[in-house]
Amino acid sequence: MLPTVAAAEVGFAGPDELAAALESTGYLPDQGLATAAYLALAMHRPLFLEGEAGVGKTALAQALAQITGRPLYRLQCYEGLEASQALYDWDFGRQLLHLRAAEAAHATGDTEKLEASLYDRRFLLARPLLQALEDSPSVLLVDEIDRADDEFEAFLLEVLSDFTISIPEFGTIRAVTPPLVVLTSNRTREVHDALKRRCLYHWLQHPDFDREVAILRRRLPDVTEQLAREVARATATLRTLDLLKPPGVAEAMDWATALHTLGARDLDPDVAARTLGAVLKYREDTERVHAMDRGALFGG
Structure with missing residues (x-):
């Protein structure tokens, strides 16, 4: 421990x-x-x-x-992610160049020393796990x-x-x-x-209404308070509809950004319906919401 x-x-x-x-x-x-x-x-x-x-x-x-x-x-x-893709790999191309350079310099006499030099740290390609350590x-x-x-x-x-990685040809690396x-x-x-x-x-669960409004206002300062509140309220409503992909905070921010880009200062039901692609990512979810009463979902 x-x-x-x-x-x-x-x-x-x-x-x-x-x-x-x-x-x-x-x-x-x-x-x-x-x-x-x-x-x-x-x-x-x-x-x-x-x-x-x-x-x-x-x-x-x-x-x-x-x-x-x-x-x-x-x-x-x-x-299908494998350990080598997360840990390390050897740079075969550079190793081959090194071997050819050694041959050209007639430095291949000590085979054991040459083999050891092929596994120098400079030929080791660190992947995320090794990089972090x-x-x-x-x-x-x-x-x-x-x-x-x-x-x-x-x-x-x-x-x-133990935050340790053992590389047979090189040794042990510990953070x-x-x-x-x-x-x-x-x-x-x-x-x-x-x-x-x-x-x-x-x-992590979806934030409550006040926290989501605060997140939208903090991350999107140009969005009006009213639009942030109405987007947060409408997003919370969408999460109750048993959709294939309920919208998260990231989608709420995308939606608010899209509405702001169109010049909206509040959540007009017609504009909300036209921008659902920013908040819903499945055709079935979009069709389901389009079939519902816009006023009941988005106000107005």
Whole structure:
């Protein structure tokens, strides 16, 4: 078990100070999320975030990197992702050039020494996991872990256990300071308990009305207060319709931006209907909303 660290080393006196720093970037966390993020920093524990798409999971990792001054390394997960694509690979082309240069210089006499030189650090292509360990301290975002296979999940658990990577031809690389790891999941499948036990867990839900209005006003200062409130209210209504893809905060911001671009200062039902492509991403959802009473959905 990795030790906790003093508040001075974390950089924030507590969750409230961390929340204030996040708010300065335009990310408005609730108290529970700010506490979870603070504990992840203080305890050197990965933070596992679950929730529907668009609620701010990825954006939190980006904001944490900004307020801590750490570089951000993002590993986007997908089906079939292999360890080599996340860890490292050898630059075969440069190794071949090195070998040919050695042959041209007649430096191939010591075969063992030549072979060892082919696996020098300069020929190692670092992928996100290795980059995060080497560039310490850092923020490592493992995005949409639920899209990866079980085998990769097991491999990741091993790496996160001690933040060490063993490269047979090169040696062992250990993070001087463990990265702040943020794992996200849209819950397209259940992630194994073994990985969750290694992490601090937080479920991100859609913000309440007041917080969503505050987010829209903070991120989109040119949008009027009235438009922000009406977009937040209409987006909350859309989330109750059992759509294939309920809109998240990201879609609410896109919608408000689209309406503002068209010169809207409030949510006119006809303009709202014409801009649904900014907030709904499936034809079935769009057709369902178009078939409903616009006034009841969007006011007017």
